Amino acid sequence: QVQLVQSGAEVKKPGASVKVSCKASGYTFISYDINWVRQATGQGLEWMGWMNPHSGDTGYAQKFRGRLTMTRNTSISTAYMELSSLRSEDTAVYFCARRDYTNSYPFDPWGQGTLVTVSS
Amino acid sequence: DIQMTQSPSSLSASVGDRVTITCRASQSISTYLNWYQQKPGKAPKLLIYAASNLQTGVPSRFSGGGSGTDFTLTISSLQREDFATYYCQQCYSTPRTFGQGTKVEIK
Numbered sequence: 001q002v003q004l005v006q007s008g009a010e011v012k013k014p015g016a017s018v019k020v021s022c023k024a025s026g027y028t029f030i031s032y033d034i035n036w037v038r039q040a041t042g043q044g045l046e047w048m049g050w051m052n053p054h055s056g057d058t059g060y061a062q063k064f065r066g067r068l069t070m071t072r073n074t075s076i077s078t079a080y081m082e083l084s085s086l087r088s089e090d091t092a093v094y095f096c097a098r099r100d101y102t103n104s105y106p107f108d109p110w111g112q113g114t115l116v117t118v119s120s
Numbered sequence: 121d122i123q124m125t126q127s128p129s130s131l132s133a134s135v136g137d138r139v140t141i142t143c144r145a146s147q148s149i150s151t152y153l154n155w156y157q158q159k160p161g162k163a164p165k166l167l168i169y170a171a172s173n174l175q176t177g178v179p180s181r182f183s184g185g186g187s188g189t190d191f192t193l194t195i196s197s198l199q200r201e202d203f204a205t206y207y208c209q210q211c212y213s214t215p216r217t218f219g220q221g222t223k224v225e226i227k
Contacts, residue, residue, distance in 0.1 A: 035216065045156075045164065045207055045218040061215045095163055103170035105211040106154040110163035 002026040004096050004111035011117045017084040020114045022096035029077035030054040033099040035107055036070065036081045038092040046092075050099065051079060086118045122146050122210050126219035132227040137198045141222045143191040143208035152212035155184055155193045158221075159204045167206075168193065198224070 007021040022034060036048040049060035051070040058070045069082045079096060094114045097107035123146040133139050143153065151171035156164035166175045168184040171191055181196045195202055203226055208219040 037218075044221045045158075045209075047216045047218065050214070050216075059214055097164075099211075100169070103173070104152045104154055106166050106169040106175075107156075107164075107209070108166040108169075108175065110165070113163055 002098070002109055004098060004109055006094075006096060006111040006114045009115040009117070011119065012086050014087055014118055014120055016086050016118075017082060018086060018116050019080055019082040020094050020096075020116070022079045022081070022111050024077045024079070024098070027098075029072075030074055032101070034070075034072075034079040035097050035099050037095045037097060037107070037110075039095070039113075040089075040092040043092075048081070048094075053079060083116075086116075088118050090116065091118045092116060121215055122149060122213060122217055124208055124210055124217050124219040126206075126208055126222050128222060129220065130223040130225060132225050133198050134227045135198055135200055137227075139195045139198050139202075139224060141193045141206055141208075141224075143186075143193070143219050145189045145191075145210055145212075148188045149210045149212035151187050152210055153184075153186070153191050154209045154211060156207045156209065157202075157204045158207065164207060195224075200226075 003025050005023045010018050030053045033050050035050045051058045053072045060068050067084050072079045096111040125144045153171045155168040158164040172184045183194045185192050205221045205223045207221050
């Protein structure tokens, strides 16, 4: 079945960077965009950006430009999200999600989420 | 950016109740509107895409409607497993914004 499996929880200090992985299986990795969404504790969903695994093209939300980098390794069907200059407000669960090509480009499926804690 | 506004932010209902959640976009998004269900500690799950299309495997008590700027998610007869938070999302343009969520709680 189509599945996205993310790397484990991370604890980082303010100013550091974090890199989260998202391994795809059950479909052709390069055929579907990967999006990243985050969720602070008790808060809503915040879209961060997208990446085309075939071309490597990316698009980032304005809020994260300059700090966010999305990459991929097609040989192992894995996407990566790296966020730098971390601050306490970046503490959240980070999700990857495949963008389907059905009418309204929904996100399905989602990875299980990776908790990133930023604390001194 | 397109703003998505859901109402209510939370509601209390009983098993068997009919529940309707609304989502309004700040500009027309045609039917580029999706609905997700999220349970505590879990990833969101796609329920409805293109405003009114039920995702495979989702119970038929869920339905969606609307186009342009106003959309609804209806649960015809609330079941215990439906208590969760629901989010709308527009995929008309980037950033792909979400509503703030509607938490459905047990009365």
